Every structure is written in structure tokens, then in C-alpha cells.
Amino acid sequence: GAVVSQHPSRVICKSGTSVKIECRSLDFQATTMFWYRQFPKQSLMLMATSNEGSKATYEQGVEKDKFLINHASLTLSTLTVTSAHPEDSSFYICSARSILGRETQYFGPGTRLLVL
Amino acid sequence: AQTVTQSQPEMSVQEAETVTLSCTYDTSESDYYLFWYKQPPSRQMILVIRQEAYKQQNATENRFSVNFQKAAKSFSLKISDSQLGDAAMYFCAYRSGALQETSGSRLTFGEGTQLTVNP
Numbered sequence: 661g662a663v664v665s666q667h668p669s670r671v672i673c674k675s676g677t678s679v680k681i682e683c684r685s686l687d688f689q690a691t692t693m694f695w696y697r698q699f700p701k702q703s704l705m706l707m708a709t710s711n712e713g714s715k716a717t718y719e720q721g722v723e724k725d726k727f728l729i730n731h732a733s734l735t736l737s738t739l740t741v742t743s744a745h746p747e748d749s750s751f752y753i754c755s756a757r758s759i760l761g762r763e764t765q766y767f768g769p770g771t772r773l774l775v776l
Numbered sequence: 777a778q779t780v781t782q783s784q785p786e787m788s789v790q791e792a793e794t795v796t797l798s799c800t801y802d803t804s805e806s807d808y809y810l811f812w813y814k815q816p817p818s819r820q821m822i823l824v825i826r827q828e829a830y831k832q833q834n835a836t837e838n839r840f841s842v843n844f845q846k847a848a849k850s851f852s853l854k855i856s857d858s859q860l861g862d863a864a865m866y867f868c869a870y871r872s873g874a875l876q877e878t879s880g881s882r883l884t885f886g887e888g889t890q891l892t893v894n895p
Binding site: 692694698701702704709751753764765769 | 811813818819820821822823867871881882883885886887888890
């Protein structure tokens with residue numbers, strides 16, 4: 661149980677295009693989903709927290725117009741990187757907190773984004 | 777704000793031996809949760825073990841156990857009978873026990889410890 665999927669697993673795009681990453685909780689309902697960014701050999705950096713049906717809460721320094729987050733249902737959250745640039749290249753990871761087991765976050769497998 | 781510190785960027789252990797990874801944290805809260813996550817080369821974050829601060833008994837999961845010292849704000853992970861598959865980056869994480877739906881549920885991660893298991 662407690663499986664979180666992400667799609668796509670990796671994406672290469674041209675500078676200036678937008679990329680959407682999906683995060684799904686497959687066997688549980690998630691009241692809250694989190695989006696992280698991770699650079700090589702570094703820790704996870706929280707970008708934003710999203711609750712189903714409400715606006716995401718962004719961490720300081722994260723541009724909300726750049727990283728659009730939608731949490732339309734209890735099983736799906738999306739992160740859209742708008743007008744991507746090479747400096748947006750990174751590993752993006754989502755996690756979900758179950759509506760029941762609220763203490764633990766379950767992580768998706770991550771999405772590697774490369775912007776050319 | 778809470779902080780989590782892992783002072784060992786890299787550790788190595790011989791297969792079948794025991795290794796301990798260190799983690800300290802700083803908080804003014806009395807109710808919180810602590811976690812160890814493992815990130816192998818696939819980069820999938822895997823929950824290793826969880827500890828509730830209100831529990832005095834140290835959590836154990838098979839070959840993994842913690843030494844939770846609340847007064848010292850220390851939360852080390854012991855891996856017994858190390859296996860090649862244990863090689864990974866290990867992250868210590870803190871979560872407030874507060875009930876706020878957003879800020880109360882966020883995880884604060886340490887910098888990570890890269891564990892190498894030598895055959």
C-alpha cells in the first residue's frame with residue numbers, strides 16, 4: 661500500500677516551453693501533497709505544499725507564477741514549470757500524506773527535468 | 777524554525793557489519809516525529825523507520841533501529857548485518873506534531889549521509 665506515482669519519469673524540453681508533472685496517490689486519498697526539488701548530491705528542498713481544493717502554499721524564494729501547482733482531487737496534484745529555462749533543470753519529487761495515516765509522507769519516484 | 781543536522785556526509789561499512797548514522801535536531805516543540813529515509817541510486821525515497829517523540833521506546837524495523845535521545849535531541853540510525861542493498865543516501869527528517877494542515881505537516885530534512893557497503 662501507500663504507492664505514489666509520478667509521470668513522466670524524465671523529460672527533456674526546449675527553453676521557453678512549459679512542462680507538466682503529475683503526482684498520483686494510487687491506493688490512498690491524500691489530503692496534502694508536497695513538491696520538492698533536489699540537486700545532485702544534495703538534500704530535498706521543499707517548494708510548496710498543496711491541499712486538495714485550495715491554493716498551494718509556496719516556500720520562500722519559490723516563484724508561484726513559475727511553478728504552478730494544482731491539486732484538483734484527493735489523488736492527483738500537478739506541477740507545471742512554465743517557460744522553463746536551463747536553470748530549472750533538476751530532479752522533482754512529490755510526496756503525499758494520507759488522509760488516514762497522517763504522520764508519514766510517501767514519496768513518488770521523481771521526475772528528472774532537463775531544459776536545453 | 778526546526779533544523780536537522782547530519783554531520784557525516786559519507787560513511788562506509790563492511791558487509792555484515794554494523795554502522796551507525798548520526799542525526800541531531802533543534803526544536804522547541806515537545807510533540808514531533810522523526811524519520812529516516814533511504815534514497816538508493818534509483819532516487820526513490822523509501823521510509824526506513826519512524827519514531828514518535830512521545831514514545832520512550834526506540835523504534836526498530838528488522839535490521840534497522842534507532843537510538844532516540846530526546847533530551848540530547850539526537851536520533852541515530854543503527855544498521856545491523858549490513859547488506860549491499862543498504863548502500864544509499866540516508867536522510868534524517870523532522871515533522872512537527874502540530875495539527876496545522878500545511879506548516880504542521882512539512883518535513884525538514886538533514887543534508888544526508890552517503891552510505892557505502894563494501895563486500
